[in-house]
Amino acid sequence: MGALDAGCCFEDELDGGFLEDAAEEIGCECGVGSGSDSARAIEDAVRVLLQGLGEDHEREGLRRTPHRVAKAFREGTSGYKQKVKDIVQGALFPEAGLDPGIGHAGGAGGLVVVRDINLFSYCESCLLPFSLQCHVGYVPLGQRVVGLSKLSRVADVFARRLQDPQRLAIEICSALHSSIKPAGVAVALQCWHIQFPEALTCSSNPKHLSKLAREGWVKVSASSSSGVFTDDKSSVWDNFLALLKLRGVDIEAGDMNLSHVPSWCPLQSLETPLCNGHGAKSSKVGKNSSKTHAAMVAAVASILHSLGEDPLRKELVGTPYRYVQWLMNFKSSNLDLRLNGLILREVSSSSVTDENVTRLNEILSVLNIPFCSQCEHHVLPFHGVVHIGYLDEQKGKCIEASILRSMVHSFACKLQVQERLTRNIAEAVYSVFNSGVMVVVEARHICMISRGIEKVGSNTATIAVLGQFSTDPIAKHLFLQTIANNTCLW
């Protein structure tokens, strides 16, 4: 208790940490805390992963990363320890309905739908967070309704577990049905899972960059229903869908009775040696020694165990391998190898012929280059677009857009922070075009939406200016104007 005086409560990070620590201190097994032992076990495992990525986990930016990762995992899976009954109990309110002969309203038959609930969950197949928009409907029975926020709260309990979309929909539906005991429950989810970083840059058609950026996500819908919503003769499921459509949400009718969304996780296409009983030794991990790789896979399995999951559960057997494969995209030593691809291309002096290079006055620009990187503070993806502008002092020369895209991809594919990524790109271009370079990076950070702070929709922009751009406000303004005239979805 003495350790909890006001002086120490706010040491270091606060992200809910104080209350978590307090919960641990008092030995409580509820909520986000499940004991400091499991937290320490996860932290140890994260250090193994960082070492496997060729990183020094004692360097300043990474020193507390294991702590942050452990906290994020435990918060993201805190749903295992919450009970729906406890949430719904005390939030059931008597509410008059109508005689069945007259109609359906209020606490007897009046359809209630809460739409557009933003949540995130963790993919059980690869351990990456996925974001989802959840829509919940129910038809009250017995002259009682549930507090609206509880529909969102219950959905969150199941989202904060390792999931796949269809099971998530089924579990939310089933839990609401048994706790509220209504005439029926309907749940519709729209889920977005991040793609491999390669998926962002593999297309050879640069006209479709904005489409590419969107293709960085695998999207699926899933739904589940009970009671009157499953009754073919009733139109209540159709009414539910119609109310979603008012908000622009289109759930395909075909989803309704899907028993399982087939392997939506893009990492499932990876060969998973553990699934075949060969163990980690048989995997091909490039230059990474199989010993290191096996240690990393074992570390992830231990994280699953620390979170209270069974690493041998059928759906989780391949998860450590896939998560390690995802991380290996961001191994630091990959960088220099790939950067060798950076070359200058000579083009005709009359015009820049690469259609993806925009010219405004003396500024050559390549805009909306999509990227996916990995935040070194939280080991979670951040993704968005890069805009590169440089002064055309070498008449007739430019850097081909495809080269810049490869370069961005290379700098992104390591543990990064957005500020450094911006500087890295600017310096690399400046090493070739050294009159002036300006780089703007716009990104969404999954660490900002999937951890305690949960600021869905927030996004970050960073600027680096070198050479003339750093002293010429008009050039800076012109480049920002060029970006504004070419904004795309990302």
Added chain:
Amino acid sequence: MGALDAGCCFEDELDGGFLEDAAEEIGCECGVGSGSDSARAIEDAVRVLLQGLGEDHEREGLRRTPHRVAKAFREGTSGYKQKVKDIVQGALFPEAGLDPGIGHAGGAGGLVVVRDINLFSYCESCLLPFSLQCHVGYVPLGQRVVGLSKLSRVADVFARRLQDPQRLAIEICSALHSSIKPAGVAVALQCWHIQFPEALTCSSNPKHLSKLAREGWVKVSASSSSGVFTDDKSSVWDNFLALLKLRGVDIEAGDMNLSHVPSWCPLQSLETPLCNGHGAKSSKVGKNSSKTHAAMVAAVASILHSLGEDPLRKELVGTPYRYVQWLMNFKSSNLDLRLNGLILREVSSSSVTDENVTRLNEILSVLNIPFCSQCEHHVLPFHGVVHIGYLDEQKGKCIEASILRSMVHSFACKLQVQERLTRNIAEAVYSVFNSGVMVVVEARHICMISRGIEKVGSNTATIAVLGQFSTDPIAKHLFLQTIANNTCLW
């Protein structure tokens, strides 16, 4: 400590309550908990308010309302007890920059902007929550950057206090500047404050319903800046604004040096007898006895005190009066008086001449009627639109749209739940047109965004069907289709 065994942690509501209780139990003054005494004092005050509204605070729907309101107030003002230094400390990371002669990037001069942070705060002038979108920029100095989420976290600390927009911008800016010690900080806020319920229905021009719905909000921008952002010669403030514009955010340049946004709170136009030293006795509160009114004002002042505020602070002197005046909009006895205005209007048999009444086959509809009500579970506004459809069995007759708008307003102006509001409206129309009535209510609940759950963007739809609508899926479908074809912003 014995009271914190696993069995009792999840009693009743969970909304963060367990950790709050834990914090109280261990006597910690940090975070959301400030002792159960203050919670109980607020609960007592809320009971006084409910009585003043003519409500029985022991009825089922209201029984735990004082508890919920106290929790919401304490969570909403938990920023008083958080220290910025504690948040930023431990999240400052070394990050290379550039030689000033070369340019500005990374940890030395590279502009960093976090955009679109959704927050809410409490208006110090009337005690109602207001929502805001916060945009924060800073220019790193000394080869170090701050963890991106901390910009959002620090903004949240000041948002969770009683505020006005300009002071909020100044406090965020100043706190970030002194804790990060960067080259400069820029803060831009867009704030939305709810209007009087009357503002939604007072316009006589029914063409502008969707505009009216938007006019239910007072919007202001506020901004503050320090260091390089205030330097006329630098373009960094312009760059900040340009990055916001990429996200469609337009902050008027004029806001930059505003010392104070003049009385944006729409309730400031109320006569505030307490400000004039006359005391509550001189207020004119219609049928509410001055004694009850004085007790309500005193109760709100005691809430301010319990939250750790000084009720005599200049900006707060009129607050209890204004909050009580807001609540009095929702006094239950107002309902019947206003409903006397409901009348049938006979129109020519050839056509329905009221241009706001839509006809599709046999269904007459009045759509997108804006409303503002008050959630009885949290004593917080919910607002949105009502769609009313009924079967035209009395050829040549309809209910004028303005009458329906008045009726919606009357049913909304009491402590309500959306399910009941939907039923109330449907039953009232059914009492006149008893072949068939269907009502759809779509609403945003401030209790869903401003309390622990904070699901910005979530919204709720409810349906009531009476008579033929309850048995005719095609009629239901047609009416929902009519709504879909006439959606508006709300």
